[in-house]
Amino acid sequence: MSELRTTLVQADLRWEAIDTNCQLLDEWLQDVTTSDLIVLPEMFSTGFSMAPERMAEPMAQSKAIAWMQKAAQSHNAVVTGSVAIAEEGNYFNRLVWARPDGSMVTYDKRHLFRMADEHEHYAMGNERTIVELNGFKILLTVCYDLRFPVWLRNTDLEYDILLCVANWPSARRMQWRTLLQARAIENLSYVIGVNRVGDDANGLSYSGDSMLIDYRGDALIDESPNRAFVRTGVIGKQGLEDFREKFPTHHDADRFTLHV
Structure with a gap:
């Protein structure tokens, strides 16, 4: 049966500094040699900025997306995380699934x-997005989505992994951890939750608590909070x-x- 090597990148993001964040991520990922999936936090290139008119870029001109495509190719792995995108007069907090061959899926x-x-x-957004990698079907979600179980419902086992990228403040770290485990248990699925660490310009601090959780709700990766790390875990389909079945x-x- 299939396996999936998943790399969690719990990064200390720099505020609204696209080039700096991409450079730092290159440094943090330089030792990742064997992975199928590299998961970055929500708005990994800017932090959780409410200034999209300044920070958002169209897909075709986005420096962050160009970096994702280059990283996916160089690591021969899917790279995913969310960025601020400008499109047709609107701004979106868009999760991008960048494949090594240059193709992308978005949520x-x-x-x-x-x-x-x-x-x-x-x-x-108004559509759920499920992608496939190494025989695993993966539901893409972003941060606050985690609080809404109806949107994430897996009644017919449409997905095998729920992936959630976040900028979830440390003041609510208990809720983050509890909801990640609850979503795994109720949906009979693995859960990948990747959050940032550090402080942002709004005075919010982030403890990370990025986790890889199995279908029983048990943590396979659960590092100490409040520090940046890059950690790879392997999950199996069997x-x-x-x-x-049991x-x-x-x-x-x-x-x-x-x-909707």
């Missing part, structure tokens, strides 16, 4: 964090399939339709 953040006025600056809670899930 626009659905749930915008109103407590930081994100909904006043960015447009809402264990997931075996567990789903403990098929999805057969008893409630059915409903989500209108």
Whole structure:
């Protein structure tokens, strides 16, 4: 059965400094030699900026996306993280899935964090995005999405991994950790959660708590908080399939339709 080597990059981001963040990421990733998937935090090139009119770039001109494509090719791995994108008069907090062959898939953040006025600056996405890698189906999500289980529901086992990139402040680290584990348990899936560390220009601090969690809710990667790290873990498809067969809670899930 398939395996997936996943690299979590818990980075200390520099505020609204695209070139600097990309340069630092190159340094942090230089020792990553064997990985299938490299996961960066939300808005990895700028921090959680509410100034998209200044920081957002069109897809074709985005320095951050150009860096992602180059990194994906050089590491022969998918590189994913979210960036601020300008498109047709709107701004999006867009998760980009950059493949080594230069192709990309995107997901626009659905749930915008109103407590930081994100909904006043960015447009809402309205479609779930599931990608496939090494035989794993992966649901792409961004930060605040994690609080909304209906949007993430896996009733028919549409996905095997829930991936969430974030700028989740340390004041709510207990909620972050709890929700990551809950989403794994209720959806019979692996969960990859990658958050930043350090402080931003708004006076918020971030403890990281990036985790790789299995389908039972057990942490496979759970490093000490408040420090940057790059860590690779390997997950397998066979264990997931075996567990789903022995403990098929999805057969008893409630059915409903989500209108967006």
